[in-house]
Amino acid sequence: MSENIIQLKNISKTFVTDKGEFKALEDINLDISRGSIYGIIGMSGAGKSTLVRCINYLEVPTEGSVVIDGKELGSLTEKGLREERKSIGMIFQHFNLLQQKNVIDNVSFPLRINGVNKKDAHKRAAELLEIVGLADKANSYPVQLSGGQQQRVAIARALAGNPKILLCDEATSALDPQTTKSILELLKNINEKYGITIVIITHQMAVVREICSHVAVISKGHIVENGEVSDVFSRPKTKEARELIMLESGENTWYNESSEDDNCVRIVFTENSAYEPVISNMIKKFNCDVSIYQADTKKINGKTTGEMIIGLPKDEELSRQLKDYLTEKGIIVEEAR
Amino acid sequence: MISAEFMAKLGEGTLATLYMTIFTTIFGYVVGLPCGIVLSLTGKGGLKENKVIYRIFDVIVNLIRSVPFLILIILLMPYTKKIVGQSYGTKATLVPLVVCAAPFIARIVENSLREVDGGVVEAARAMGADTFTIVTKVLLVEAKTSLLDGATLAVGTILGYSAMAGIVGGGGLGDIATRYGYYRFDSGKMWITVVLLVILVNILQAIGINVSKKTDKRRV
Numbered sequence: 105m106s107e108n109i110i111q112l113k114n115i116s117k118t119f120v121t122d123k124g125e126f127k128a129l130e131d132i133n134l135d136i137s138r139g140s141i142y143g144i145i146g147m148s149g150a151g152k153s154t155l156v157r158c159i160n161y162l163e164v165p166t167e168g169s170v171v172i173d174g175k176e177l178g179s180l181t182e183k184g185l186r187e188e189r190k191s192i193g194m195i196f197q198h199f200n201l202l203q204q205k206n207v208i209d210n211v212s213f214p215l216r217i218n219g220v221n222k223k224d225a226h227k228r229a230a231e232l233l234e235i236v237g238l239a240d241k242a243n244s245y246p247v248q249l250s251g252g253q254q255q256r257v258a259i260a261r262a263l264a265g266n267p268k269i270l271l272c273d274e275a276t277s278a279l280d281p282q283t284t285k286s287i288l289e290l291l292k293n294i295n296e297k298y299g300i301t302i303v304i305i306t307h308q309m310a311v312v313r314e315i316c317s318h319v320a321v322i323s324k325g326h327i328v329e330n331g332e333v334s335d336v337f338s339r340p341k342t343k344e345a346r347e348l349i350m351l352e353s354g355e356n357t358w359y360n361e362s363s364e365d366d367n368c369v370r371i372v373f374t375e376n377s378a379y380e381p382v383i384s385n386m387i388k389k390f391n392c393d394v395s396i397y398q399a400d401t402k403k404i405n406g407k408t409t410g411e412m413i414i415g416l417p418k419d420e421e422l423s424r425q426l427k428d429y430l431t432e433k434g435i436i437v438e439e440a441r
Numbered sequence: 442m443i444s445a446e447f448m449a450k451l452g453e454g455t456l457a458t459l460y461m462t463i464f465t466t467i468f469g470y471v472v473g474l475p476c477g478i479v480l481s482l483t484g485k486g487g488l489k490e491n492k493v494i495y496r497i498f499d500v501i502v503n504l505i506r507s508v509p510f511l512i513l514i515i516l517l518m519p520y521t522k523k524i525v526g527q528s529y530g531t532k533a534t535l536v537p538l539v540v541c542a543a544p545f546i547a548r549i550v551e552n553s554l555r556e557v558d559g560g561v562v563e564a565a566r567a568m569g570a571d572t573f574t575i576v577t578k579v580l581l582v583e584a585k586t587s588l589l590d591g592a593t594l595a596v597g598t599i600l601g602y603s604a605m606a607g608i609v610g611g612g613g614l615g616d617i618a619t620r621y622g623y624y625r626f627d628s629g630k631m632w633i634t635v636v637l638l639v640i641l642v643n644i645l646q647a648i649g650i651n652v653s654k655k656t657d658k659r660r661v
């Protein structure tokens with residue numbers, strides 16, 4: 105097992121507002137191993153943005169400890185904490201570039217505040233812009249760039265201090281699907297090439313599926329489920345995780361309405377079973393009707409995974425036999441509701 | 442009607458007005474800018490939120506701002522003498538002008554800095570920037586346009602206040618207008634002076650607005 109670069113131990117965060125206390129996070133435990141791309145997914149308001157800010161102590165947890173590469177952030181002085189932050193890059197949903205500075209000065213910024221002279225900072229910034237594919241935009245201002253380009257500048261800026269961790273807070277949420285894809289490719293590239301551990305906060309399942317190796321599902325301040333992406337996606341154990349996955353696959357009202365009378369199950373096929381005509385064989389074998397409400401096949405980390413919502417006959421004995429048959433064929437079967 | 446003597450007076454007055462305005466603006470910012478920074482940092486949601494310090498600065502600023510300028514000149518007379526060695530003349534007007542302008546400037550600066558996107562500040566914190574760096578390299582830089590617009594406003598207001606300097610023999614165009622128009626009923630000369638004042642204010646405003654526009658990088 106690889107070493108954990110980020111360890112969150114019993115993290116709780118309570119905000120005190122005029123209206124009383126608000127528990128944003130409760131008893132979060134999470135280990136993130138070096139070199140992984142870790143997704144933290146949840147609906148808005150689940151506490152994921154607060155959680156990612158606890159990792160670099162932009163938000164100081166009310167309870168618990170954050171250990172980065174063996175160093176406990178809570179034990180550091182202000183100065184020590186600022187030093188530690190220099191090894192943790194961060195990018196944001198709205199890019200947060202300095203609007204009054206051009207691209208090269210934006211990328212140089214973390215170096216300049218570190219005392220690097222202008223010439224050396226610009227040299228390094230130019231290399232970084234090369235990496236993110238924006239070498240020709242060095243003298244442009246953020247306002248002249250598209251969202252995707254601005255995020256690339258932000259990534260270059262985050263990499264300037266040679267961080268060991270890169271935190272991404274909804275980094276692709278303001279971008280269109282095409283641009284999202286290219287930004288995710290860039291992040292994956294950076295992860296592979298420089299071994300930087302990446303933590304991705306998102307509400308988009310597609311983002312997690314695209315590049316994450318691990319995922320944690322967060323709901324109402326709790327981590328309800330975590331593990332390898334392929335496991336969590338094909339066998340979500342909790343209602344919250346299932347909801348997120350269904351929401352993503354375009355789960356919509358017609359399914360809920362039309363299937364009310366049926367005996368609905370959600371089936372997930374992985375690996376080879378995706379290519380076998382299991383359903384068709386089942387229908388032939390048991391000579392019964394099966395309605396397909398929804399079907400989708402996706403590639404998760406290179407493994408083909410499919411999921412289907414099907415309506416089985418009402419006859420309990422028959423439907424039990426059908427479920428057994430499916431299970432026998434290596435398909436995961438669970439109640440849709 | 443317009444004698445060479447009056448023309449010379451106008452020239453002198455223009456210079457005195459500019460002198461008072463420029464020096465008051467400079468000293469006003471020397472005092473007001475740091476106060477504005479403190480106000481914005483310690484205010485609600487600021488980087489160094491601190492109710493006590495904010496309250497102290499807030500009260501002082503409000504107190505001075507609520508004293509009419511004319512009264513302020515008279516109130517400060519004894520102190521003016523101690524500070525600049527005279528309680529009469531152009532130099533003497535600088536003290537009440539600065540005292541009046543600094544809180545005004547502090548408020549303008551506070552508001553400008555508050556407009557800076559919190560996300561940019563957060564990004565700088567995430568990079569390990571300390572508060573001093575954030576103020577000098579992020580807040581003041583990002584608020585540049587707004588600060589310049591504020592300065593333009595401040596210059597216009599200060600120039601307006603300097604017209605009251607006549608009361609302590611400060612001179613300037615306002616003083617000339619009062620003397621000829623009010624004490625001598627020479628409305629012709631008063632109008633000439635007023636027009637000159639208006640032109641002066643407009644030139645300064647135009648320069649300010651232009652500089653702020655030209656240096657704003659948020660425009661495509």
